[in-house]
Amino acid sequence: MEFPAVIKVDAQSKYKLCLEYNDETSGIIDLSDIAGKGVFKWWEQDDNFFKVYIDKESGAIAWNTQLDICPDSQYLKLRQISYEAYKVKNQSHASSI
Numbered sequence: 786m787e788f789p790a791v792i793k794v795d796a797q798s799k800y801k802l803c804l805e806y807n808d809e810t811s812g813i814i815d816l817s818d819i820a821g822k823g824v825f826k827w828w829e830q831d832d833n834f835f836k837v838y839i840d841k842e843s844g845a846i847a848w849n850t851q852l853d854i855c856p857d858s859q860y861l862k863l864r865q866i867s868y869e870a871y872k873v874k875n876q877s878h879a880s881s882i
Contacts (some may be wrong), residue, residue: 788860789808790856791806791839791846791856791859791860793811793839794837796835797813800805800828801815802816804861806856806860809859811863814862824852825852827849833848836849839841846855
């Protein structure tokens with residue numbers, strides 16, 4: 786089972802990203818709950834949060850080669866659905882083959 790790919794990311798304001806996926810899911814996620822913690826302290830320097838991009842190799846939402854977040858978990862946040870519910874909804878069934 787593959788998740789939709791993030792195709793656009795834009796920092797709207799400090800710790801808020803606007804994301805768009807290839808299945809037309811889009812919305813704003815708030816990352817303020819992790820800002821300033823551990824590796825995410827890097828966002829505090831020189832407005833680094835606004836240097837966000839999509840890593841071409843991995844598809845991750847990234848700020849540099851050592852700082853990224855999983856686009857799949859952000860997709861689930863936007864859809865307000867658990868992984869288990871997503872899995873059930875998108876599972877291939879023998880009757881559809």
